[in-house]
Amino acid sequence: MxxxxxxxxxxxxxxxxxxxxxxxxxxxxxxxxxxxxxxxxxxxxxxxxxxxxxxxxxxxxxxxxxxILYKKAGFFEKIALIFIQILKFRMGRKKYGVLKAGILPxxxxxxxxxxxxxxxxxxxxxxxxxxxxxxxxxxxxxxxxxxxxxxxxxxxDIEHTKMLGAEDWMKLKEACWRTQERLTVNLLYFGGLRLSEITHLKFSDFNEHKRSVTFIRKGGSRHELFLQNFELIYKDVQFMQRKAPSEYLFANKNGLPVTSRTMSNRIMSLLKKANTSDGLSPHSFRKACATNLYRKTKDLLLVRDYLNHSDAKVTQTYIDKALFQREMFLLGTSEKPS
Known part of the structure; x- marks a missing residue:
């Protein structure tokens, strides 16, 4: 380059x-x-x-x-290629190939x-x-x-993200008895946060009076989120803050926020520890958050704003329509996410 x-x-x-x-x-x-x-x-x-x-x-x-893309060899590249072919010939290997360089597989x-x-x-x-x-x-x-x-x-052609279902969520809650583990999964499940967002959360981002958390979203914008189950989450935030070595909720030994990859590995370990279904990932929590919030409110635009999507069409892809339609069928209605 x-x-x-x-x-x-x-x-x-x-x-x-x-x-x-x-x-x-x-x-x-x-x-x-x-x-x-x-x-x-x-x-x-x-x-x-x-x-x-x-x-x-x-x-x-x-x-x-x-x-495979080739580029015609220059003068010095030709000399080098000829030299290589002579060595191969002397070593008893068949002479082959054309004078091409800059191979881009x-x-x-x-x-x-x-x-x-x-x-x-x-x-x-x-x-x-x-x-x-x-x-x-x-x-x-x-x-x-x-x-x-x-x-x-x-x-x-699309590999859909598998949603974290109610049964797997119950298994996970029972397995996550440590405060940090419980706080992690609750923020993902009820807040629908992305990995890059949860890793940079600070204790000061939480507002007990407003029952909200304000943080930097993907794209750099600052967003105030009125968090579902705020009391449950804030209780663990306060407990962790007592002995926190850093301003970040999830910090490494140097006091800096853990990386998204580290957080992803932690979550995958928790899913394995809880013996949840195969195919779940950190993004499964975000899909569960979208689906559960839509089931509760039937307001697609509210879910869009909660997840901080720029377009409601994106939000629609996060709602598990199959699960929703099964429930509507049992209730005898034909209502669908709009």
Missing amino acids: IRENEHLVDTYLHSLKTTNHSPRTIENYHCDLKKFINWYEKTQTLNLARANTKTIENYQHYLMTGD NNALAIGSRKRHLSAIKNFFTFLQEIHADKGGKFKVNPVKSKIHVIKLKDA
């Missing part, structure tokens, strides 16, 4: 970090952008700012085919992975448009158009 493009990627990744994206998300963006820019530098002669829709269409084809991506990959590139170019808006007009156009980025997914 040439220095100028590397600097653009580093700047973007730093902005993601400052807007409370998790380390795992940032690493995924890094891998996707590195792959795209390596491809671009090996196939295009124009500056990155000159990328257009045709460029993205070619890259999309590259992601679909799984071909690629495995064909499934439709969902391509969608995520193109989404990362689109967000990257949107960021470049914003920071170059007053700098000579570079990156005027985002080459990733909606018709390319929005790939229609068949339901079979």
Whole structure:
């Protein structure tokens, strides 16, 4: 990756970090952008700012085919390759291959992975448009158009997050008898918090009088959440605060917030300890929170705001419609999440 493009990627990744994206998300963006820019530098002669829709269409084809990309070798690369082939010949190996260099291997991506990959590139170019808006007009156009980025997914192509059901929740409550364990699962189940949000919670974020918690959401915005079962959760917060070595609820030995990966590992250990169903993950709590809140209120917009989604269409995907429809059938109604 040439220095100028590397600097653009580093700047973007730093902005993601400052807007409370998790380390795992940032690493995924890094891998996707590195792959795209390596491809671009090996196939295009124009500056990155000159990328257009045709460029993205070619890259999309590259992601679909799984071909190996070659670049014609330069003079010094040819000398090195000839030297390697002479060594192989003297070692009794058959001489083979052509003088190509800059090999960029690629495995064909499934439709969902391509969608995520193109989404990362689109967000990257949107960021470049914003920071170059007053700098000579570079990156005027985002080459990733909606018709390319929005790939229609068949339901079979989507790996749905499994919801934490009532039976598994009861098992988990019985297994989590330590205060920190109990506080962790309650914040996830009743608050629907993301890993990057729960790891950065501070004791000072809780307001007993308002029965709320105010914290930094994904994207960097500060959000006041009127927490379900606040008394139950706040009781454990107060108990932990008595001997807390740090301002953070979940801190490491240095007093800093634990990473999202550490928190994820802790939660997976708790699920295993409680002998819950296979396929559950930290995100299963968020889906359970959305479904339970909708069952209680029948207000999709309320659930959207509670989970801090930008669009109610996203919130709909979090509601377990199959469970909801089974309940409605037993009650003799046909009401569905709207």
